[in-house]
Amino acid sequence: MGQTLCICSRGSITIDNKKYYFVQKLDEGGFSFVDLVEGAKDGRFYALKKILCHDRQARQEAQSEVEMHQLFSHPNILGLVSFAFMESGGKTEAWLLLPFIRKGTxxxxxxxxxxxxxxxxxxxxxxxxxxxxxxxxxxxxxxxxxxxxxxxxxxxxxxxxxxxxxxxxxxxxxxxxxxxxxxxxxxxxxxxxxxxxxxxxxxxxxxxxxxxxxxxxxxxxxxxxxxxxxxxxxxxxxxxxxxxxxxxxxxxxxxxxxxxxxxxxxxxxxxxxxxxxxxxxxxxxxxxxxxxxxxxxxxxxxxxx
Known part of the structure; x- marks a missing residue:
């Protein structure tokens, strides 16, 4: 799980053979940003967190974040729907697909x-x-x-x-x-x-x-x-x-x-x-x-x- 990602057309991505449509940007930080996406099949909204991995250590940290999510199945800890690492032009991005919680923080x-x-x-x-x-x-x-x-x-x-x-x-x-x-x-x-x-x-x-x-x-x-x-x-x-x-x-x-x-x-x-x-x-x-x-x-x- 989580090792295949392709950008199929403008405004949509595919993670683990499931298509998601871009809706809007939600948040942006120093080395990561979060988009709101909609599942093409289920119509549900998800938060897609993209982490820029500028070096090997950053990639390891992103991998660690994925593993931390996978450790837990608890109602009070945010779950991980899917993930992928995307390589483009010598740069790596970690993409974490997370449940979207509408009410906010x-x-x-x-x-x-x-x-x-x-x-x-x-x-x-x-x-x-x-x-x-x-x-x-x-x-x-x-x-x-x-x-x-x-x-x-x-x-x-x-x-x-x-x-x-x-x-x-x-x-x-x-x-x-x-x-x-x-x-x-x-x-x-x-x-x-x-x-x-x-x-x-x-x-x-x-x-x-x-x-x-x-x-x-x-x-x-x-x-x-x-x-x-x-x-x-x-x-x-x-x-x-x-x-x-x-x-x-x-x-x-x-x-x-x-x-x-x-x-x-x-x-x-x-x-x-x-x-x-x-x-x-x-x-x-x-x-x-x-x-x-x-x-x-x-x-x-x-x-x-």
Whole structure:
């Protein structure tokens, strides 16, 4: 599967003997862009992610992203429909055909709430957050870490089911660092692949002899929860102002007094966002706490943060 691709005519492609029609561009990044395509036979929409592989390492990274998708069959992790590597003029592109989720990202939903001066009801927040935790637990249970968890990497379907996407930064959960050279390698990699305002403290100044593990994701998960509660990440403004995020993450997270969510949710947030990774909980504990809060959550609407 995934090794045959041909461009049959303008506006259509064929992957694994199935034709898809180009509809429109969806997104564009530094070395990748995403198109909306429609299946010729089934009439369904798909997201076609194209990754420009400018060298052998980039191709290996694209192959790794494909393999990460193939590892999982979980409702809260974006599946892979098909893939192919296309060679043209000495250049390679990796094409990943993914399900199209119309509602968009968690971030786009939070932005709309902020624009309306509203916020997410706690019951709905807990439902979405529980799904994020469930997907993350599946990743951790297989011995991997996502490494770039943030609201723009969480899709929401029409039923508000969250789906984790962008698995390109995933790698083995446990990284043993032996010496200053390895520490600098990990630190440089994190600077390139882990979004700064959601990056765990231990990735800013990697120690010469340490173990980096999946609890980097727990920190990012806390930042996502904070963003869901406050409609902006805890370090977004610090980064935008040009101040040091690396310095800010060493201090305990501050929850604004205006936050109207339950004490239980605030305690959970504080429990997750712990600067010392050794004191951070694992995803199983976090999911248990969320499910406990769900069982106690009021049905009332939260109108303002």
């Amino acid at each position: 968690l971030w786009s939903v939070l932005e709309k709430l902020r624009d309306k001066g509203s916020s997410m009801p706690e019951k709905q927040l807990l439902q979405i957050f529980a799904g994020i935790c469930s997907g993350l637990k599946a990743i951790h249970d297989k011995g991997y870490a996502h490494r770039d968890l943030k609201p723009t990497n969480v899709l929401l379907d029409e039923d508000n089911k969250p789906v984790l996407m962008d698995l390109g930064s995933m790698n083995r959960a446990r990284i043993e660092v032996k010496g200053s050279r390895e520490a600098m390698t990990v630190q440089d990699w994190a600077a390139q692949r882990c979004t700064i305002s959601y990056r765990a403290p231990e990735l800013f100044n990697v120690e010469s002899h340490c173990i980096i593990d999946e609890r980097t994701d727990i920190w990012s998960l806390g930042c996502v929860l904070y963003c869901m509660m406050m409609l902006e990440g805890p370090y977004d403004l610090i980064f935008q102002k040009g101040d040091s995020v690396a310095l800010a993450v060493q201090n305990p997270v501050s929850i604004p007094p205006s936050c109207r969510y339950s004490e239980g949710l605030k305690v959970l947030l504080s429990s997750i966002m712990v600067s010392n990774p050794q004191e951070r909980p694992n995803i199983g504990w976090v999911l248990d706490q969320v499910q406990d809060l769900q069982s106690r959550s009021p049905n009332t609407q939260t109108n303002m943060v």
